[in-house]
Amino acid sequence: MNLPVxxxxxxxxxxxxxxxxVLLIDDQAIIAEAVRRMLAQEPDIRLHYxxxxxxxxxxxxxxxxxxILLDLIMPEIDGLTLAKxxxxxxxxxxxxxxxxxxxxEAVTKxxxxxxxxxxxxxxxxxxxxxxxxxxxxxxAYIIRLQxxxxxxxxxxxxxxLTNELNQAAEYVRSLLPQRLAGDIHTDxxxxxxxxxxxxxxxxxxxxxxxxxxxxxxxxxxxVGAALLSISALNSLRSESLSYVDFRDPSQVLEGxxxxxxMEAHHDMFxxxxxxxxxxERRDLTFASGGHPPAIxxxxxxxxxxxxxxxxxGGLIIGGMPGQKYRxxxxxxxxxxxxxxxxxxxxxxxxxxxxxxxxxDFVALVENLSKEGDASPRNIIxxxxxxxxxxxxxxxxSLLEVEFL
Numbered sequence: 001m002n003l004p005v006x007x008x009x010x011x012x013x014x015x016x017x018x019x020x021x022v023l024l025i026d027d028q029a030i031i032a033e034a035v036r037r038m039l040a041q042e043p044d045i046r047l048h049y050x051x052x053x054x055x056x057x058x059x060x061x062x063x064x065x066x067x068i069l070l071d072l073i074m075p076e077i078d079g080l081t082l083a084k085x086x087x088x089x090x091x092x093x094x095x096x097x098x099x100x101x102x103x104x105e106a107v108t109k110x111x112x113x114x115x116x117x118x119x120x121x122x123x124x125x126x127x128x129x130x131x132x133x134x135x136x137x138x139x140a141y142i143i144r145l146q147x148x149x150x151x152x153x154x155x156x157x158x159x160x161l162t163n164e165l166n167q168a169a170e171y172v173r174s175l176l177p178q179r180l181a182g183d184i185h186t187d188x189x190x191x192x193x194x195x196x197x198x199x200x201x202x203x204x205x206x207x208x209x210x211x212x213x214x215x216x217x218x219x220x221x222x223v224g225a226a227l228l229s230i231s232a233l234n235s236l237r238s239e240s241l242s243y244v245d246f247r248d249p250s251q252v253l254e255g256x257x258x259x260x261x262m263e264a265h266h267d268m269f270x271x272x273x274x275x276x277x278x279x280e281r282r283d284l285t286f287a288s289g290g291h292p293p294a295i296x297x298x299x300x301x302x303x304x305x306x307x308x309x310x311x312x313g314g315l316i317i318g319g320m321p322g323q324k325y326r327x328x329x330x331x332x333x334x335x336x337x338x339x340x341x342x343x344x345x346x347x348x349x350x351x352x353x354x355x356x357x358x359x360d361f362v363a364l365v366e367n368l369s370k371e372g373d374a375s376p377r378n379i380i381x382x383x384x385x386x387x388x389x390x391x392x393x394x395x396x397s398l399l400e401v402e403f404l
Contacts, residue, residue, distance in 0.1 A: 018066075018142045018146065019044060019046060019066075020044055020045045020046065020066050020067070020134065020135065020138040020139075020142075021045075021046050021048065021063060021064065021065045021066050021067075022035075022039070022045060022046065022047045022048065022065060022066070022067055022069060022134055022138075023048045023049075023050060023056075023059065023060055023063060023065035023067075023068045024047065024048070024049045024050070024068075024069040025050045025056045025059075025069065025070050025071060025074075025079075025082070026049075026051070026069070026071035026074070026100065027051055027053065027071065027074045027075060028071070029051060031071070031123065031124070032049040032051070034124055035047065035049075035124075035130070036049075038127040038130055038131065039131070039134075042131060045131070045134065045135075048063050048065065053074045053075075053076060053077040053079075053082055054076060054077060056070075056077075056082055056085075056086075057082075057086065057089055060086070060091070060092045060095065061089070061091045061092065065095060066095070066096070066137075066138035066141045066142055067095070067096045067097075067098060067134055067137045067138045068086065068092075068095055068096065068097050068098065069100055069134075070082060070083060070086075070097055070098065070099050070100065070117070071100050071101075071123075072099055072100065072101040072102075072103070072108070072112065073101070073102070079099060079100075079101075079112075080112065080115045081115075083097055083099070083112070083115040083116045083117055084115050084116060086116065087115070087116035094141070094144065095141065096118040096119070096137035096138070096140070096141050097116060097117045097118050097119070098117070098118065098119040098120070098121055098133060098134075098137065099112040099117040099120045099121070100121055100122075100123040100124075101120065101121075101122060101123065102122065102123060104122050118137055119133055119137060121133065165196055165223070168196055168223065169192065169196055169226075172196065172197075172200070172226055172229070173190065175202075175230065175234075176190055176200070176202070177201075177202045177203055177204070180203075182404075183279075183403075183404050184211060184277070184401065184402070184403060184404070185401070185402040185404060186203065186399070186400065186401050186402070187375060187376050187377075187399075187400045188201070188376055188397070188398060188400065189376040189377060189379075189380050189396065189397070189398045190396070190397050191380070191392060191395065191396040191397075192221075192395050192396075193221065193344065193391065193392055193393060193394050193395050196221065196222055196223055196225070196226040197225065197229075197395035198217060198218030198219065198220060198225030198226065198228070198229045198270065198395060199215075199216070199217050199218075199229065199342050199344070199397040200215075200216055200229040200230065200232070200233040200397070201214060201215035201216070201340070201397055201399050202214060202233060202236065202237055203399075204237060206239070206246050206247055206276070208279075209278060209279045209280050210247045210276050210278060210279070211277040211279065212236070212246060212247075212275070212276050213274070213275045213276070213277065213338070213340065213399070213401055214236055214272060214273065214274045214275070214340075215272070215273050215291070215340040215341070215342065215397055215399055216229065216232055216233070216270050216271065216273075216291075216317075217270055217271045217272075217291065217342040217343065217344075217395070217397070218232075218268060218269075218270040219268055219269055219270065220268060221395070224266055224268060225268065228265055228268050228270065229270070231260075232256060232260060232272075232317075235256065235259065236252070236256075236274075241255035241259060242255070243255070246276075247276050247285075248276075248285075248327070249274045249275060249276055249285055249286050249287035249325075249327045250287045250324070250325045250326060250327040252274050252287070253272065253274060253287050253288075253289045253314065253317065253325040254323065254324065254325055256272065256289075256317050257289070257315075257317050257318060257319075257320075257321070257323050257325075258321060258322075260317055260318045261318050261321055262318040265318065268318070269290075269316045269317060269318035269319055270316065270317050270318065271288075271289055271290035271291035271292075271316055271317065272289050272290075272291050272317055273286065273287075273288045273291040273292070273293075273340050274287055274288070275294065275310075275338070275340075277332075277403065281331075282331065282403070283329050283330060283331045283332060284296070284310075284329065284330045284332055284338070285327055285329045286310055286312070286327065286328060286329075286330070287312060287314065287325045287326060287327040287328075288310075288311070288312050288314050288325075289314045289315060289316055289317045290313075290314060290315055290316035290317070290319075291314075292341060292342070292343050292346075292358060293309045293310050293311030293312075293358075294309075294338055294339060294340045294341075295307060295308075295309060295310070295339040295362055295365050295366075296308040296309075296310055296336065296337070296338050296339075297335075297336070297337045297338075297339075297365075297366070297369050297374075298332050298333045298335060298336040298337070299333050299334075299335050300333055300334055300335065301334070301335050302335050302372065304335075305333075305335050305336075305337075305369070307362065307365075307366045307369075308330060309362060310328070310330060312325075312326050312327070312328055313326075314326065332403055336402070336403040337369070337374070337400060337401070337402045337403075338400070338401040338402075338403070339365055339374075339379075339398065339399070339400055340398075340399045340401075341396075341399065342395060342397045342398075343394065344392050344393070344394030344396040344397075345361065345379075345383055345392070345396045345397075345398055346358055346360070346361035346383070347393075347394060348383060348386060348387040348392065348393065349387055350386060350387070351386070351388040356383075356386055356387070361383075364379070364382060364383075368382065374400075376398045376399070376400050379398060380396070380398065
């Protein structure tokens with residue numbers, strides 16, 4: 001039977017209010033009245049009384065006390081057995097237990113603590129001591145509740161954020177181009193080091209004779225980098241830069257540099273390689289802004305093809321307004337393949353020590369090409385063997401374009 005003491009509500013407060021709630025379990029009503037009087041002048045302490053020990057577990061589950069005062073000697077169920085039940089129950093196992101006993105014996109105290117008690121008082125204790133111990137154990141328990149609630153809220157927030165990031169990552173991936181098969185054949189690999197990265201790339205026909213190819217890499221990772229990457233990618237895909245001839249790589253980079261100045265984009269910048277293939281002349285005009293050089297393999301045939309590193313340097317996009325970018329043109333022979341990539345593919349640690357370098361990566365692509373095995377997948381696998389790990393520390397984008 002749960003008998004509310006005068007001035008105390010029999011309805012539990014919401015747990016998040018974290019008020020001090022005391023549950024007294026004692027078969028003697030006179031003890032309950034004495035405790036009520038001790039706590040009567042403490043407005044922040046609410047007392048609940050359970051006279052029937054058989055109802056104690058259910059009562060505690062209903063009212064969510066912050067401390068339990070448990071009599072040791074009761075009919076039918078003794079306090080030690082009840083303490084074990086409290087500790088075995090999921091809803092009550094963490095609630096502080098203060099055992100009330102008429103005995104001041106070391107063995108009895110030891111048994112009480114062994115059963116799960118947090119404290120031991122000989123009844124009836126002094127009012128000041130009882131209130132102090134109730135506050136001490138309740139406050140410690142409330143801190144635990146707050147910690148648990150904060151952790152659960154954090155987990156919910158992280159799960160929601162993870163879900164949103166995964167959706168954003170899927171959107172970023174959906175913007176990547178379809179692989180082409182025909183006069184121009186493309187293949188690529190796209191691997192992010194986190195759920196959202198700053199790499200993106202694409203290609204499209206500007207007109208019947210000009211085919212644009214581009215790959216950019218935004219500094220950093222996460223939502224901000226992905227948003228800037230998407231924005232810049234859409235500027236290229238939609239050809240929306242004012243007064244820019246998208247057949248002219250230097251104009252494209254200069255237009256991007258004016259639109260995406262760091263000060264207007266949270267101090268973020270990006271690198272880019274941009275090229276335009278002229279189908280009629282069969283040449284490739286290109287420019288770069290702080291990006292690793294593209295690698296071309298071209299010749300009369302695959303066996304006679306030579307490696308050309310398409311490196312023009314150039315400042316990052318967003319660094320300085322009014323920056324000019326150089327362009328250059330490479331005439332493509334009957335056999336021609338182009339590799340564009342982000343620096344995350346080659347800036348990896350060697351298992352024997354030291355870092356893999358750009359020149360090493362150029363040599364690797366050249367050797368795989370001579371072996372007839374330089375697909376993006378095979379290049380990625382070779383780099384994984386070099387670093388002896390599956391994942392890369394940075395985002396990795398690798399685009400292969402074959403001009404047939």
